[in-house]
Amino acid sequence: MKKVQNIVLFLSILIGVGLAYISFFNVYQTDDYFWSYTTRKAGLLQSFIDTYTTWGGRYFGYSINMFNPVFYDSNTILPKIYPVFLLLSFIGISALNFKEYFNYSLKESLKKGFLLFFFYTVLLVSLPEHYFWITGSNVYFVPVILSGILLYFFKKYQDTKQKIWFYLSVLFIIILMGSNEILALILEGLLLVSYYQKRNKESLFLVLLGTVFLLACFLAPGNFNRMGEVERGIVKWLKRIALFGADTFYVGLKVIAVLPLFIKVFEEELKKITAQITLKKAVLFWSVSLIPLLFTSYILTSIARQFESILFYFLLTFSLLVYFKFEKIKKFWWISLFIIFLPELKIFPEKYDYFNIDFNGENIMMELVTTDLKEYEREMNERVDIIKNSPQDSVVVDKIKEIPRILYFDEMASEKEQETYVNDQLQKYFNKKYIRTKE
Incomplete structure (x- = not known):
């Protein structure tokens, strides 16, 4: 296990250094200019109102973007340092949780943080939009980091029962419900599971709180304003069913491809967790990932950057299920490692090319070797x-x-x-x- 961990750790550090180097050539793009324009033209308050009523309900994610400094940053400093800051934040928050939940040393926790970063990166559907597009990072990557902070607050409250940790958890639930819809659905599902397992006033309060702000996000006038015309009746439902099957197959296939390596690397943690929970509980936590898959199918959304939170959560929870019954799959870790650095699997025509599977490893290498950044x-x-x-x-x-x-x-x-x-x-x-x- 240690040998495999060291291999993945080495690769993770290489990828991190490579992405940091690439970041030094990053510039502002598309929506960065849009947010700067609307904020300067209408002001923060009016820009928030206009966005909520005409564009969408991501009240936190869109609000961060209103502070985009492209107008003042003539030397394009932020696009070069912001991705690196977020990458380090992800690793740091992950390490903090490993230290808190598994009582690891700081050195071991940082190692685990880098290992988790490796798997997070290879699962990304659109690495450019997730890491290097400021507007996209604020909506899709920042909430994942904030989720890690929320996880830390939950643990601190469970251990100490100090109200400050509960209040901070409340604050971050409100923030995350307005970050992006997919992560909001996952969080709402987890709050429901938590209440189902432990029916007390605090769990009920968190479920109700999450539901209120989830509705504030989903029922924003801007969401309905952006909805286009769709077929009615049986055709629409057939499309939804087909899309649910296709999206779920994509998520499942991509996760299964890296699963042997993930289980081999995090075998110690999986063993500790499975010793504390039942298979039934593990299935319950994994089933939460089906909620956003059902939702995206209902609104006829196919594989895109929105699915990255689903993929990551699916990997974390599905690995528990597999470890319960098929622990020996870890023996095939070398196959996963080989697959990760294969070129994009281009099977589908251009119209459906978003279903092509890519683990980003080959793209990162080719960017460093062939692109004149x-x-x-x-x-x-x-x-x-x-x-x-x-x-x-x-x-x-x-x-x-x-x-x-x-x-x-x-x-x-x-x-x-x-x-x-x-x-x-x-x-x-x-x-x-x-x-x-x-x-």
């Missing part, structure tokens, strides 16, 4: 300078030639193409009537 940064900075300093209302710029694989990038439409949201956001931010790329 310095040239990409230069091209992006040059584009911004041209648009910002042009006295004309209409600006046409060169297309970006050095396209990254890991850094988040979405090209705008050209002169002969229909305007996209990227063009629209840049036009608003730079106060231009027309911004396009050359053909």
Whole structure:
């Protein structure tokens, strides 16, 4: 076990260093400009109201984005340091929980934090949007880190019964319910399971609190405003059923591929947990992952960045079930390790390419080896300078030639193409009537 842990630890540190290096060439993108524009134009309060009523109910995730400093950060410092800060925060919070729940030393806890970071990274559906897009990180990655803090508060309250930890838990539940819908559903499911197991006033209060703020997130006028027309009747329900099956198959397959390695690496922790809970309880916790899968299928959402919380939670809970009955699967850890560094499995046509499975390992290596990141940064900075300093209302710029694989990038439409949201956001931010790329 130690040998395998050391291999994964080495790979995790390499990936972390590689991602930190890539981050030094990161720049602001798309929605970063949008949030800065709306906040400066309408102010924080009005921007919050407009977002909640016309865009969506992520009252915390969207509120963080309103503070995007692109207007003041002329040297693009934040995009370079923010991803590294979040990566270290994830590892640090994970280590804190390992220390609290398993009584490990600081050194051992940090080691476990790095190991968990490895699995979190390889499971990501869209690593660029999750790590390197500030707007996306605030909605999808920051809540995962905050969930780790909430887990720590829960443990401290259970151990000490000091009310301060309970009040902090209440605060973070409110925050997380407004971060993103998927994580909110997982949290609500866990609160329900907690109340089912321990029916006291505090558990009931947390369930009711979570439900109130979950509804505040889901029933936001902006969510209904963004819903498009869908087929009615049997066709709609057939699509929902098919999508639930496809999404669940994708999640299950991706998790199962890394499961032998995960069980081998975290064998000690799984053994301790399974000694304290029953298989029935483990099934109950795992079943919570089906709630967001049912929800995303109902609203006809297929595999995308929203599924990353589901994948991570599915891995953590499903590994318990497998360890109960099929512990020997850990013998195949080397197969998982081999699969992780394979190129993206491109089976589906472009229309459904989001179902192609990728574990990010090969992409990270190729980004470091083949992409001229310095040239990409230069091209992006040059584009911004041209648009910002042009006295004309209409600006046409060169297309970006050095396209990254890991850094988040979405090209705008050209002169002969229909305007996209990227063009629209840049036009608003730079106060231009027309911004396009050359053909």
